[in-house]
Amino acid sequence: MDRCAKVLLIGAEDEENLAIRSLSAFLIGRGHQARVVGFSRPGQAAAVLTEIRRRRPDVLAASVAFQCKADAFFDLLRAVRADGFRGHIVVGGHFPTFEYRRILQTQAAIDSVLRYEGEHGIVQLAQAVASGASLQAVPNLVYRANGDLAENPCVHAFMDLDGLPFPRRAKRPLRRLGERFATLVSSRGCWHSSCLYCCIGAFHHEKAGRFALRSASSVAEEIAILHRQKGVTLLQFHDDNFVLATPELTCGRIRDIRRELQTRGVDMARLAFLIKARPDVVDDAVAAALADLGSVGVFLGVENATPSGLRALCRGVDLSGIERALACLTRHGLAVTYNLLVFHPHATMDEIRANVAFVRKRPELAFDFGRAEIVAGSPLERLVVSEGTRCGQWPMWDYRLLDPVVQRAFDINRSTFRGEYSHYSALMHELIALCYHAAAVRRLHAGRSAEAIAAAVAELIAAANLFMADRIEEMLALAEGHAGEVSIQAFDQALQGRCRQHLRQADALRQEMLRLQAAEHVFDWFGIRSMVQEWPLAGLFGVRRGRALA
Ligand code: B12
Numbered sequence: 223m224d225r226c227a228k229v230l231l232i233g234a235e236d237e238e239n240l241a242i243r244s245l246s247a248f249l250i251g252r253g254h255q256a257r258v259v260g261f262s263r264p265g266q267a268a269a270v271l272t273e274i275r276r277r278r279p280d281v282l283a284a285s286v287a288f289q290c291k292a293d294a295f296f297d298l299l300r301a302v303r304a305d306g307f308r309g310h311i312v313v314g315g316h317f318p319t320f321e322y323r324r325i326l327q328t329q330a331a332i333d334s335v336l337r338y339e340g341e342h343g344i345v346q347l348a349q350a351v352a353s354g355a356s357l358q359a360v361p362n363l364v365y366r367a368n369g370d371l372a373e374n375p376c377v378h379a380f381m382d383l384d385g386l387p388f389p390r391r392a393k394r395p396l397r398r399l400g401e402r403f404a405t406l407v408s409s410r411g412c413w414h415s416s417c418l419y420c421c422i423g424a425f426h427h428e429k430a431g432r433f434a435l436r437s438a439s440s441v442a443e444e445i446a447i448l449h450r451q452k453g454v455t456l457l458q459f460h461d462d463n464f465v466l467a468t469p470e471l472t473c474g475r476i477r478d479i480r481r482e483l484q485t486r487g488v489d490m491a492r493l494a495f496l497i498k499a500r501p502d503v504v505d506d507a508v509a510a511a512l513a514d515l516g517s518v519g520v521f522l523g524v525e526n527a528t529p530s531g532l533r534a535l536c537r538g539v540d541l542s543g544i545e546r547a548l549a550c551l552t553r554h555g556l557a558v559t560y561n562l563l564v565f566h567p568h569a570t571m572d573e574i575r576a577n578v579a580f581v582r583k584r585p586e587l588a589f590d591f592g593r594a595e596i597v598a599g600s601p602l603e604r605l606v607v608s609e610g611t612r613c614g615q616w617p618m619w620d621y622r623l624l625d626p627v628v629q630r631a632f633d634i635n636r637s638t639f640r641g642e643y644s645h646y647s648a649l650m651h652e653l654i655a656l657c658y659h660a661a662a663v664r665r666l667h668a669g670r671s672a673e674a675i676a677a678a679v680a681e682l683i684a685a686a687n688l689f690m691a692d693r694i695e696e697m698l699a700l701a702e703g704h705a706g707e708v709s710i711q712a713f714d715q716a717l718q719g720r721c722r723q724h725l726r727q728a729d730a731l732r733q734e735m736l737r738l739q740a741a742e743h744v745f746d747w748f749g750i751r752s753m754v755q756e757w758p759l760a761g762l763f764g765v766r767r768g769r770a771l772a
C-alpha cells in the first residue's frame with residue numbers, strides 16, 4: 223500500500239517558480255503532501271532549514287535550473303545535511319539534467335537527480351522513498367547504487383500539458399510594476415531549438431516533436447482564474463518563444479486565446495501581457511494580434527544585429543526580419559526591449575561596432591548587452607570545448623574569445639560595466655522594467671498623465687542608451703589602445719557616476735507611476751478613476767498632469 227509522502231520543493235523565487243509550483247500541484251493531485259519554499263539568495267538558507275525542521279519531509283526536491291546558482295544550492299544542501307536532515311534529496315531542472323554524473327560524483331549531500339520534465343518521475347520517487355521501496359522503477363532517475371551510478375530509463379515524450387494541474391500559486395499574488403502580477407507558460411520547448419547558447423533544444427532533444435502547446439482554452443482558464451480569484455491584471459508569458467513557426471499559426475493561436483478569454487467573460491481591457499518572441503515571425507498581422515490581445519511589452523530576441531553575429535549564434539533570423547519585427551511592434555504601440563550578445567567566441571570589433579550603431583538607431587528601446595554564456599547542454603559548450611577555449615571551473619565555466627582585442631574589450635567590460643560594485647546592470651534592468659511599466663500604465667490607466675510619464679520614460683531611456691553607446695565605443699577604443707589600469711579606472715568612474723544619476727531619475731519616474739496607479743486603484747472603488755488624470759487632481763498625488771488627449 224503506497225504511503226502519502228511529504229515533499230518539500232525548493233527553488234529560486236524571484237517570482238513564483240513555475241517549476242516547483244507545477245510539481246507541487248502535480249504531487250498534491252496524486253494524493254501527496256507538497257509545499258514550496260523559495261531560495262533565491264544564500265541569505266535565505268536559515269529560513270529553508272527552519273522549514274525543513276518544521277515539515278520533516280520524506281523528500282527534499284530542489285530545482286537547480288540555473289547553472290549560475292548551482293554552487294549556492296550545493297552549499298545549501300550541504301548545510302541541510304549538516305543540520306541533521308536524513309531524508310532523500312533529489313535535484314532536477316536544466317543544469318542537473320545534463321550534469322547529473324558530476325553532481326552525484328561531487329555532491330555527497332544529494333541522493334539523486336531526476337532528469338528532464340519532473341512529472342515523469344516525481345510521484346514514483348516520492349512513493350518509493352516514503353514506502354522504502356527500490357528506486358529502480360522511477361523513470362528518469364539517476365542515483366548511487368553499489369558504488370556506482372544507476373541510470374533508470376528516461377521517458378522522452380512531452381507531458382499532456384492540458385492534463386496537468388495549474389501551478390500552485392502563492393496565497394497573495396505578487397506585485398510587479400504596480401499591478402497584481404503572475405507568470406505562466408503556454409508551451410514547453412521551442413520550435414527553433416538551435417541557438418548556440420541555449421539548452422532548450424537539448425532538453426527536449428529526444429522527443430518526437432520540438433515543442434508542445436497547451437490548448438487555448440486551458441491557457442485562458444488559468445488566466446481567468448488568476449484574474450478573478452487573485453485580481454491579477456499583468457501577466458507575463460514565460461514561454462521561451464510565445465510566437466509559433468509562422469505568422470498565420472501565431473495569429474490563430476493569439477486569436478484563440480483571446481476568444482477563449484472573452485467566452486469566459488474576462489474584461490480584456492483590464493489585462494495586460496508581456497511576452498518573449500523571436501523576430502522572424504513577427505509581421506504586421508502578428509503585431510496587431512498581440513496588441514489586440516492586450517500585450518504591452520515584447521522582449522524581442524534580437525541577440526545580435528549583424529549577419530555574421532546572427533550566423534555565429536545560429537539564430538536562424540536575418541537582419542531584415544529583426545528590422546521588420548521592430549517596425550511592426552512599435553507601430554502597434556508595443557514596448558520592445560532586447561538583448562545583444564555582442565561577445566561570442568568569434569565576435570569581431572567591427573561586429574560589435576555595428577551592434578552599437580543598431581542601438582543608436584533606436585535609442586528609445588531599452589536594451590542590454592553581454593556575452594553568450596556557457597550552459598550545460600548548449601551547443602556553445604561543445605564549441606568551446608572543441609576549440610580548446612573553455613577555461614575556469616565547473617559549474618560556472620568561462621571561455622576565451624578568439625580575437626585577442628575583443629577579449630581585452632570583454633575584460634574591460636567585466637571590470638567596469640559588470641564590475642562588482644557597478645550600477646550598470648541595475649540601471650539597464652531598471653530601464654527595461656520602466657519601459658514595460660510605462661506601457662502597462664498606458665494600457666491599464668490610460669490618460670493624459672500616463673502619456674506624459676511614458677514620454678518622460680522614453681526620453682530617459684534614449685539619453686541613457688546614447689550615453690551607453692558612447693561608452694561601449696570608448697571601451698572598444700581602450701581595448702585597441704592597450705589602455706592601462708588608470709585609464710580604465712577613469713572610464714569606470716565616469717560610467718558609474720552617470721549610471722547613479724540615471725538610476726535616481728528612473729526611480730523618480732517609477733515612484734510617480736506607482737502613485738498614479740495607487741490613486742487610480744482607490745478612485746476605481748468609487749467608479750471615478752478618470753478623475754485622477756482628467757481633473758486637476760494629479761498634482762495632489764505628485765503625478766504630472768500632461769496635455770489633454772486629442
Ligand atoms: C522563468 C525563467 C526565468 C525567471 C526566473 C523566475 C524564478 N524562478 O524566480 C527569470 C526571468 C528571473 C530568469 C532569469 C534567469 N534565467 Co531564466 N528562465 C526562465 C524560463 C523562461 C522559464 C522557466 C519556467 O518557469 N518554466 C516552466 C516550468 C514548468 O518548466 P521548467 O522550469 O523546465 O521545469 C520543469 C523541468 O525542468 C523539471 N524541473 C525543474 N526543476 C525541477 C526540480 C526537481 C526536483 C525536479 C524533479 C524536476 C525539475 O520539471 C519541471 C516540470 O516539468 C526558462 C526557460 C524554460 N523554458 O524553462 C529560462 C532558463 C531557466 N533561464 C535561464 C537563464 C540562463 C537565466 C539567467 C541566468 C539569465 C541571465 N543571463 O540573467 C537568469 C538567472 C536567474 C537567477 N535566478 O539567477 C536558462 C537556464 C540555463 C542554465 N542551465 O543555467 C533557461 C533554461 C533559458 C534558456 N533558454 O537557456 N529566468
Ligand code: SF4
Pocket residue numbers: 411412413414415416417420421422423462463500523
Ligand atoms: S534561445 Fe529561444 S529561440 Fe533560440 S533555441 Fe532557445 S528557446 Fe529557442
